[in-house]
Amino acid sequence: MVIFDPQSYIQKTKAKLMASVSLLRQKGIVPKVAAIMYVEDKGSQLYTGIKKDMAAQLGIEYEVFEFSLTGGIEPVLNKLRQLNEDSSITGIIVQKPTRKIWVSANFIEGEEKDIKKTYDTWWRLQTNLIAPRKDVDGLNPSVIEAILNDRLVEQNRVMPATARAVLEIFNEAEISLNDKKIVILGKSDLLGLPLFNYFLSKKYQVENLGRKELAARVEKGIGLTDFDVVISATGVKNLITAELVKDGVIVVDVGEPKGDVDFDSVKNKASFITPVPGGVGPMTVISLMANLCDLIKD
Secondary structure: OEEOOOHHHHHHHHHHHHHHHHHHHHOOOOOEEEEEEEOOOHHHHHHHHHHHHHHHHHOOEEEEEEEOOOOOOHHHHHHHHHHHHOOOOOEEEEOOOOHHHHHHHHOOOOOHHHHHHHHHHHHHHHHOOOOHHHEOOOOOOHHHHHHHOOOOOOOOOOOOHHHHHHHHHHHHOOOOOOOOEEEEEOOOOOOHHHHHHHHHHOOOEEEEEOHHHHHHHHHOOOOOOOOOEEEEOOOOOOOEOHHHOOOOEEEEEOOOOOOOEOHHHHOOOEEEEOOOOOOHHHHHHHHHHHHHHHHOOO
16 A cells, blocks of 8 residues: 655656746746635635745745735626736635635524525636636636547647646556546536646546535445545545455545544555655645646746
């Protein structure tokens, strides 16, 4: 059983990115990320600090603009418009608050499906506005279509950083997915949807399941035992237990802040597994910086 350690990859990638940033600066181009952050989400504050620190190590500027979830959407949209037009900004990211925090801050009540629809609409107002040439985290909805049509490079778009991180993990670990049956748990625009569409574009055997679909499988006694690769990003602590997976399974845990996977039990059945913390998280941060450099055309 292999427990993935990202440090070797991160150090190699940091060296490459530092060299790229140095060349850009010599040409008068200063890479700079503008990050929108909602102050109510403590997780976003933590991740923003980590990203800002990594950017500093690479010579990338990283400016954070703080907003409140109770302040309405217009100030954020206005700021995004300004950032799109600001020639000194080469990358824009919006730290997505969890739906739970968004609901709590706005005292929203109602049916779960209606709440989800309203939250998704609120989020799309922001991601629709990010200029594609500065969309460093692949948040604009048009990215999904570009992924499915295998036109990211052609359209100068980038894979969402978390999805890119997962792909880099498979590449670094030399894991081929050609003959494997894959399941992705979670359907967010940050991981589930882009990664699912990427795998479809590569003709891989892949399914994308939500928690209700997983619950139905568990009730039938199937669990996830028919899958060779399990990628989980639901945010539900210890959702994946040993009895749900097959021997020799490859597991990538994208859950945060706690892992989706019951690590202590699943590691005894897995052939490969990523830990939380210290697995996908650090890979996502370095992938975001790599996306920024990929977007800049000197």
